[in-house]
Amino acid sequence: MKTKAKKKNAAATAAVSGAPAELSYSGLGVSAGIAIGPAHVMERGLIDVPDYCVSDVDAELKRFDVAVELSIKQVEKLRIKASTLSEAAAEELTYLLDAHRQMLAGSRLVRGVEERIRKEKLNAEAAVQAELSQIAHAFAAMEDAYLAGKIQDVREVSARLVRNLTKAGYQAFSGLAAGAIIIAEEITPADTALMDPAIVGGFASALGGAEGHTTIMARSLGLPAVLGVPSLIHAVKPGDIIALDGVRGTVVVNPSEATIARFERRREALVRRQRQLDRLRGVSAATRDDVRITLQCNLELPSELALAQQVGAEGVGLLRSEFLYMNRDTLPSEDEQYVAFKDIVEGMEGEPVTIRTLDVGSDKLAYSLGEHISPSVNPALGLRAIRLSLKVRPLLDTQLAAMLRASAHGKLRILLPMINSSSEIKRVHEAMDKVVKRLARKRIAMSDPLPELGIMIETPGAALAADSLAKNCDYFSIGTNDLTMYTLAADRGDEQVAHLYDPLHPAVLRLIRSATQAADSAGIPVNLCGEMAGNPRFTALLLGLGLRDLSMSAPNLPRIKQRILGLEMADAEKRTAQIMEQSDSGVIATLLDDFNALE
Numbered sequence: 305m306k307t308k309a310k311k312k313n314a315a316a317t318a319a320v321s322g323a324p325a326e327l328s329y330s331g332l333g334v335s336a337g338i339a340i341g342p343a344h345v346m347e348r349g350l351i352d353v354p355d356y357c358v359s360d361v362d363a364e365l366k367r368f369d370v371a372v373e374l375s376i377k378q379v380e381k382l383r384i385k386a387s388t389l390s391e392a393a394a395e396e397l398t399y400l401l402d403a404h405r406q407m408l409a410g411s412r413l414v415r416g417v418e419e420r421i422r423k424e425k426l427n428a429e430a431a432v433q434a435e436l437s438q439i440a441h442a443f444a445a446m447e448d449a450y451l452a453g454k455i456q457d458v459r460e461v462s463a464r465l466v467r468n469l470t471k472a473g474y475q476a477f478s479g480l481a482a483g484a485i486i487i488a489e490e491i492t493p494a495d496t497a498l499m500d501p502a503i504v505g506g507f508a509s510a511l512g513g514a515e516g517h518t519t520i521m522a523r524s525l526g527l528p529a530v531l532g533v534p535s536l537i538h539a540v541k542p543g544d545i546i547a548l549d550g551v552r553g554t555v556v557v558n559p560s561e562a563t564i565a566r567f568e569r570r571r572e573a574l575v576r577r578q579r580q581l582d583r584l585r586g587v588s589a590a591t592r593d594d595v596r597i598t599l600q601c602n603l604e605l606p607s608e609l610a611l612a613q614q615v616g617a618e619g620v621g622l623l624r625s626e627f628l629y630m631n632r633d634t635l636p637s638e639d640e641q642y643v644a645f646k647d648i649v650e651g652m653e654g655e656p657v658t659i660r661t662l663d664v665g666s667d668k669l670a671y672s673l674g675e676h677i678s679p680s681v682n683p684a685l686g687l688r689a690i691r692l693s694l695k696v697r698p699l700l701d702t703q704l705a706a707m708l709r710a711s712a713h714g715k716l717r718i719l720l721p722m723i724n725s726s727s728e729i730k731r732v733h734e735a736m737d738k739v740v741k742r743l744a745r746k747r748i749a750m751s752d753p754l755p756e757l758g759i760m761i762e763t764p765g766a767a768l769a770a771d772s773l774a775k776n777c778d779y780f781s782i783g784t785n786d787l788t789m790y791t792l793a794a795d796r797g798d799e800q801v802a803h804l805y806d807p808l809h810p811a812v813l814r815l816i817r818s819a820t821q822a823a824d825s826a827g828i829p830v831n832l833c834g835e836m837a838g839n840p841r842f843t844a845l846l847l848g849l850g851l852r853d854l855s856m857s858a859p860n861l862p863r864i865k866q867r868i869l870g871l872e873m874a875d876a877e878k879r880t881a882q883i884m885e886q887s888d889s890g891v892i893a894t895l896l897d898d899f900n901a902l903e
């Protein structure tokens with residue numbers, strides 16, 4: 305009640321002054337940039353629900369039960385998040401989520417849906433919709449306006465259930481106002497793939513960690529983003545003006561004129577800085593003492609190719625092939641993949657393109673693969689990446705064939721995600737031999753020699769066994785995003801443990817060093833394509849650890865080049881040697897930041 309009174313006062317003040325009250329929130333600033341625009345509140349609704357008769361009622365009840373369980377987990381996760389807010393906001397949000405939680409534990413809605421599945425043999429989605437309509441009817445007839453308003457909670461819970469039943473991706477980013485800022489509970493990598501940076505200004509959500517794939521996708525698209533802002537979605541109405549700062553992690557709802565002016569000044573400063581960096585396009589990346597560093601781009605989507613060319617990337621160090629599987633119900637054919645790969649290889653005009661086989665699972669779940677991936681208690685440790693490709697062999701064979709065919713059009717390398725053992729590499733070699741023979745029989749052109757086959761070093765196991773893995777592959781690519789997560793057991797996509805996810809932890813640095821040294825000893829190339837490569841804070845340290853080849857999202861490349869141009873390799877190596885003697889990541893951070901400030 306106390307909270308309601310406060311809210312009323314704020315509304316009253318705003319009404320008197322004629323302008324809505326400015327509200328400021330802070331979260332994780334994960335993708336740089338400033339955006340000011342109208343809010344688009346992303347509600348995954350009850351639209352286009354399939355409606356059919358089920359023959360196996362028990363199976364349908366089970367399916368509904370799984371959706372209810374998943375919904376409960378989601379609400380509980382949000383509730384934990386809410387408890388970290390300020391007192392008033394926590395009270396309000398917790399109250400709301402408790403109501404949702406109760407509704408999921410056997411309310412009229414849940415019981416009614418089960419009844420309809422049992423008696424009418426309706427599919428679960430249609431049963432939810434039918435039950436919601438009936439409840440809404442009953443609520444509309446209520447005289448108490450407060451109780452009648454509670455239908456909104458029933459709608460939200462129903463929408464969550466339908467979303468979890470259909471596993472539907474969000475498809476409605478069309479028709480947005482220019483510069484719209486998307487506000488959501490959670491934004492998946494697949495949602496981000498649907499955002500057109502020419503229209504969308506940026507986004508903010510309640511869930512999501514610092515190095516999840518949504519974050520990476522936002523950086524690649526140059527979309528400012530702030531994650532981990534739990535109460536935002538409940539505070540914003542569609543069309544409210546939002547000012548978002550993806551560097552500082554600030555989101556302001558209904559900003560005053562003074563706040564807008566402040567954000568605009570910051571935006572202009574960032575644009576000026578970017579223009580200066582653009583001048584470095586034709587300059588090669590070399591340290592002051594002339595050590596040449598290769599800078600390549602990571603691509604999430606083919607649409608980023610133009611930017612990679614614009615910033616002068618010396619190739620694509622990592623093409624994540626997941627984009628081919630997102631936002632669809634069917635698997636991409638060999639021909640479709642071949643055309644997509646060929647276009648990118650040709651677009652890079654002779655520069656190498658490293659294409660990674662499918663890396664779904666964990667936070668990168670493609671709906672088209674749903675039947676192959678069952679829910680797992682620990683999805684990050686489950687059937688994902690190369691494990692899935694080796695289990696469902698047509699997935700691997702189709703991709704290898706598409707890559708081999710595209711290799712005839714330029715320089716292409718094949719990369720395998722989440723490798724832990726030599727036997728996994730050998731099995732891919734065997735699969736590749738068979739595909740090569742099949743294509744050769746059909747006289748289909750492939751590169752000669754055949755593409756190199758490399759592996760991601762992104763688990764502690766792979767880093768520790770790097771010397772033996774190096775004997776079975778052509779190159780290493782160090783993936784610090786997963787390597788940090790698995791080494792420290794801190795989920796890269798969970799804002800609750802974002803403070804524990806620390807790439808400067810000595811264990812992570814030692815693993816990067818040992819993988820780099822193992823590659824050097826075996827005489828194979830090594831590059832680093834995790835997000836560390838695109839953050840100038842880490843550049844001196846990575847060079848000091850022996851890396852000479854870095855791959856990052858295109859918008860970050862000019863800043864990294866500028867950092868390299870200002871560095872003396874001998875100094876970077878000396879500081880890295882000091883850092884590697886430390887056992888505390890706080891001390892390491894200070895040593896690194898002091899060095900960066902001096903240079």
Ligand code: PEP
Nearest residue numbers: 762783784785786833834
């Ligand atoms: C990594 O893990 O560092 C990496 C580059 O792969 P992804 O981010 O796609 O998991």
Ligand code: MG
Nearest residue numbers: 762783785786
């Ligand atoms: Mg990875």
